[in-house]
Amino acid sequence: MDDTQRTLIEKAERAHRLSEEELASLLADDAAEEAMAAAADRVRRAFVGDEVHLRGLIEFSSYCRQNCMYCGLRRDNEKAQRYRLTPEEIVALAEKAKAAGYPTVVMQSGEDVWFTAERLAAIVREVKALGLTVTLSVGERTREEYRALREAGADRFLLRIETTDQALYERLDPGMSYENRVRCLADLKSLGYEVGTGCLVGLPGQSVASLARDVLFFQSIDADMVGIGPLVPNGDTPLGDVPAGDMRLVRRVAAAIRLLLPEANIPATTAMETLLPGARELMLRSGANVMMPNVTEGEARQKYALYPGKACVADTPAHCRACMEGRIQAMGRTVGQGAGGRRRAL
Secondary structure, eight states: OOHHHHHHHHHHHHHOOOOHHHHHHHHTOGGGHHHHHHHHHHHHHHHHOSEEEEOEEEEEEOOOSOOOTTOTTOTTOTTOOOOBOOHHHHHHHHHHHHHTTOSEEEEEESOOTTSOHHHHHHHHHHHHTTTOEEEEEOOOOOHHHHHHHHHHTOOEEEOOOBOSOHHHHHHHSTTOOHHHHHHHHHHHHHTTOEEEEEEEEOOTTOOHHHHHHHHHHHHHTTOSEEEEEEOOOOTTSTTTTSOOOOHHHHHHHHHHHHHHSTTOBOBOOHHHHHHSTTHHHHHHTTTOOEEOOBOOOHHHHHHOOSSTTOTTTTSOHHHHHHHHHHHHHHTTOEEOOSOOOOOOOO
16 A cells, blocks of 8 residues: 555545545555554544444345345345235334344335335334334335334434446336435435435446445435445346455445544444355454344244345344354454444534
């Protein structure tokens, strides 16, 4: 790594600002990886501390109306094993998550039209009554639906942009509108949600300049949470034969997100661990501060198959919780207490 790159990393750590060209040059440079990760780790410690927040993940439906070309849940995937938990089953999993010590649950599904805003709102109210913080990840809805879910008690919403390259987005997400995706994020922010977004690394046709624009987009909307992950090819999708995302590039993107969004919550994701055992620890040392252990049980845990080889899919929720806590403590970090919302600097 040359002095120019070192200077850019120092600038990002100090000012949390880089131009698209500066950011792209760092993302393109393998030699910058360790210095970026170390700087991101220092920023993480300074802004969000040493706590790692655990969110209990409930994957409650594998039905999806969308047809994204990289996703195993895509509408046209006839090999996908579809399931839909009942509202009672979802609430029961939330109760177990609370008993296991999770202060937050993430309720995630494909874009399942059976779960109307009215049905989801009823579930959210029951889960909120347990004293839990509720994050939803259910895709694109109207502003009115988002409002109804917010009024029911939903605190946070995850909606990844996946890529800010509009042509690439609309090519890989047929029938979907990039402008509508951006509209959804704006609506969520204006309705008072903590808003999470993020991107995939390794999409065919994606450039480091595009990834730089992704990071700057997250900064421009003041994202509260940013989740990224590598593309993990699924043989049952049109992108089944493309190479997997480069974990070294994923790490540089994650570090860049921490450097430019110092207060954000950034998860170390399952997709990373699927491609690289031990990746969660690696990412926690590169700016991440959140993990989302799966609390889904039984067959549903196996059937929510976004991609093959999903890490920890055979584990029980209890084992997953204990494993995560042990790994965090082995790093000298602590499990976060409370809801773990975004901590804004004074």
